[in-house]
Structure formats: C-alpha cells, structure tokens
Amino acid sequence: MKTKYLKKILLAGIVAFSVTACHDDLDQVPPYEITSATVYNDFANYKSVLAKLYAGYALTGQSGPAGNADITGGDEGFSSYLRQYWQLQELPTDEAVIGWGDAGLPDLVEMDWTPNNQFIRAMFSRIYYQVSLTNEYIRETTDGKLSSRGISGSQAELATEYRAEARFLRALSYWHALDLFGGGVPFVTEEDPVGAFFPEPIAREELFNYIESELLAIENDLVAAGQNEYGRADQAAAWTLLTKLYLNAEVYTGNARYTEAVTYAKKVIDAGFTLEDEYQHLFLADNNTANGIIFPIVYDGLRTQTWGGMTYLIHAPYGGATMNLSDFGIEEGWTGLRTTKALVEKFPDVTATIDERAIFHTEGHTLEIEDLSQFTQGFAITKYRNVTSTGARGSHPTGLFPDTDYPMFRLADVYLMYAEAVLRGGGGDIATALQLVNQLRERAYDGPEGNITSSQLTLPFILDERARELYWEAHRRTDLIRFGLFTGGEYVWPWKGGVQEGRSVPEFRNLYPIPAVDVIANPNLVQNPNYR
Secondary structure, eight states: OOOOOOOOOOOTTTSOOOOOSOOSSTTOOOOOOOOOSSGGGSGGGHHHHHHHHHHTTTOSBSSSSSSSBSSOSSOGGGGOHHHHHHHHHHTTSTTOEEOOOOTTHHHHHHTOOOTTOHHHHHHHHHHHHHHHHHHHHHHTTSHHHHHHTTOOHHHHHHHHHHHHHHHHHHHHHHHHHHHHHOSSEEOOOTTSOSSSOOOOEEOHHHHHHHHHHHHHHHTTTSOOTTOSOTTSOOHHHHHHHHHHHHHTHHHHHSSOOHHHHHHHHHHHHTTTOOOOSOGGGGGSTTGGGSSSEEEEEOOOTTTOOOSSHHHHHHHTTOOSTTOOGGGGTOSOOOOOEEOOHHHHTTSSOSSSSSSTTOOEEOTTOBSSOSOTTOTTBSOEEOOSOSBOTTSOBOSSTTSSSOOOOEEEEEHHHHHHHHHHHHHTTOOSOHHHHHHHHHHHHHHHHTSGGGOOOGGGOOHHHHHHHHHHHHTTSSOHHHHHHHTTOSSSSSSOOTTGGGSTTOOOOOGGGGSOOOOHHHHHHOTTOOOOTTOO
C-alpha cells in the first residue's frame, strides 16, 4: 500500500548550513562542503538525516514555510529547488510564460538571461547544497565508519540501502548540473576534504561518466523496483535516470547511447508498474495513490510548507474573475503562469473532450499573448490541483499548502523514451514502441480513436506527444535541445527571443551561465562561452 513518506526534518543545527547568495568579499570561498559532529553515532538518526536529503528538493529551510533558510540571501521562496528547476526547464519554452516582473524572471521567458540572474543563481546554489548534504551522508556511512560505531547486522544493511539512496540523489543533482550548466561546473565528492576550498571544474563528458558510474554502482544496493517506501528512490528510479542520461548522451558527450536507453527503459517497463487509468489523478492531492509515478517529490499541506515547490505550481497558474478557486482546493490565486498557443495547438481541442490531457482554462482568456504581464492573455493550465480524486480539499485548512506530490519520474515518460530511443536506432522493438505509445493515447482518448499507425510513429510525433503527455513536468527544455529546436529559428513560439511572434536565439543559450558570483569567488571556474 502506498502511504505518504513523512519527511522528518533534522533538528536545526545538526546539518544546517547556508550558501551565501551575495559576496561582498571577492576572496570569500564558496562553502560547498560541511560536516556534522556526533549525529551519526546513533543509528536512530540515520533515517532522519536521509529524510533531510529528500526534503531538500521540496523545502527551503528548517522552518516552514520560511524563516530559517538553508540558503541565505534573497527571497527564501525563490530558493526552492523544485521551483527553480521547473522555471529553468519550462519558462524558456513553448509550454509556459509568467506575468510577474521580478528582476530576472521575464528574462527566462525571453531567453536573454545573464550570469547575474537571481533565479539561475538560486538553482546553482540549490544543486550544490544538495551535493554537500549527500556527500556528508555518503562519507559518514562507509563500512569502515559504521564498523567503528558498532553498527552491524540489519542496521548496517539498512545503512547500505540509505547510502545508495543518497548516492542516487547526488547523481540526480549532478545530472541537473550537467543538463542545465554543462561542463566546467564544480565537482566535489565524499573523497574531497571537509571544509572551505576551491572545487575544481569537471568536463561535461567526465561528469556524464561519473553519473553513469554512480548509478550503475548502486543498482544492486537500492531496494527493488516498486518496493521502497513511497517517496524514496528504488532501482526503477535509478533506471529511469540512466534512461534519461543515455537518451541525451549525444547532447552531453557527442556520442549516441540509444541502445543503453532502450535497455534501461525496458528494465523499468518490465518492473511491474502500471499506468494510472485517469490522467488527472496523477496531479491531484491524493496522487500518492495513483499508479505510474516512479519517483515523486512529496508534499504534505501540514508538514511540508513552503512558498516554492507545489505551493508555487498550484497557486501561480490560478486567479482572475473566471476561475472558481475552491474547485481546485485553494482560496487564493497568484495570477502568473499560463501557456502559449504553441502548446495549445498540439491538442485536437481545448476542452479535453477529445484528448483528456488538454487541461486548459479558456474562459476570459485569449489564446494570443500581446502583453506578458496580463494574466488573461494566454490560456491558463489547471493540471495541478489541491483536491483529491473524490473532490476533497487537501489537508491544510485553507489549501494554502497543498498535498499534491510532484511526479518527477513517471511511467509514461519511460514509455515515450523507449519509443524515441528505438526510432533513433537504439534497437528494441518498433511494435512494442507503437503499443506503448498507443496505451498512452487510449487513456487520453478513452478508447482507440486516438491510436496511431507505425507509419505515424516518427520522431516529430514523439516530440509533440511528449508535450501533450508531459507538459509542465519540467522536461520541455531538455527535449527541445535534444531535437535541436530550443535556440534556432526552425521552431519558434510566442515570446521566444523576446518578441511576440518568436525568433531564434544564439545556440550558446542551450546552456545556462555559471552564476557570476561563483565564477568570481572560485578562481578555478571558467564561464560558459559567450556569457559576460
């Protein structure tokens, strides 16, 4: 039975540390590493510390929703890992725009960001906060350390599982660094000395190889696919991340690895997961009971309160006179996020009558966006909601903090990755690929009316189907880059390049810049090309 994995945040001060967002002293060393004194002597603490590693993706500090931040400087809600990852993956694409004027936020939509962008800086800091926490956990759970503390038997076995999960989480954050920032990012592991120092950069291909080696090394130490507590990583989570790594290997290293992508996607497909019957259930307050979610970021309206994460994704797309907010389990909307007509036009209709995945709010909104600041320009998306599948509001009395989990990895994505890797020459079986894609379309169309034939199963179709199935799930930027469509002029959408009709942008924007403050503080780092 799936139950919420209750995230226990470690007592303030045990593993708390901060990354300075602003440096007045140019000689200041970025504090990428920390340590703790005695917490690991008691095995009863190990799971709580592990919970802190998971909570780093959902929360922003030791007190919810704000007040004791992990990362100092700036608005704590802006520092949310999930919030910033989502924004960097979605706002520069055809799937999302935002109407707020916070410094640097319109630049993400218009694709003219600089190394001083506060949101890029927050993402970079979050990645290395997670790396620091996981490094410490991994360092403190070696066989030698466990033995020296008298931890043996079943406790040692559990510690091995916990350590493998920490290594998965580190690989996940390093994959985000690889995908968002490319090569030349700082690289630190448990083998590096504890304390302040200047981390050396790592080449993009070397980081790819490291992530691959870590995931392969922990494969047999992780809990079997589908058998871990809900919200914790298992073998299927590692296989899914390997599939993503291999599918994008040609972008990351110049060498295609589609055969491996097929292999690891097939491992997930054969692991016993099933598709959820109702697409909308995957994004509701009880989606912890939905089928097909492989690895979620878990939220609870009473226990995980933050101004980022799912609070952001459920409040920012709502508001205005034509939305009944109580239908979505909230009492206030932030009138910010919408989508562009490029996404809307990929669906056969906008009412979900034909394809149930077309979850748009159109009343009072225009399809065209002439002014990004106007919430009613651009259709709203009501995909994420703080109500259960029975219509009940989430646990928070006012709905301000949702129960809805974020589906970072899910089975439908793996189906589409398998099909794409097959089409790209990775082997596998084209008939199986077609069957998997049509399973998604049969759910969407509530029958076989939307099924396609083998001649229709092409790479352009897969890209569009990924948009229809996975929009607003933080895949789009990576997908467009893999298809060569993110920066150039072959495919444009409204406000790409900062103009209403859309235009090409330079190819160097396939990567984000390393934040200027980190380049200044660490003399070993070199800025990504063409950023000043």
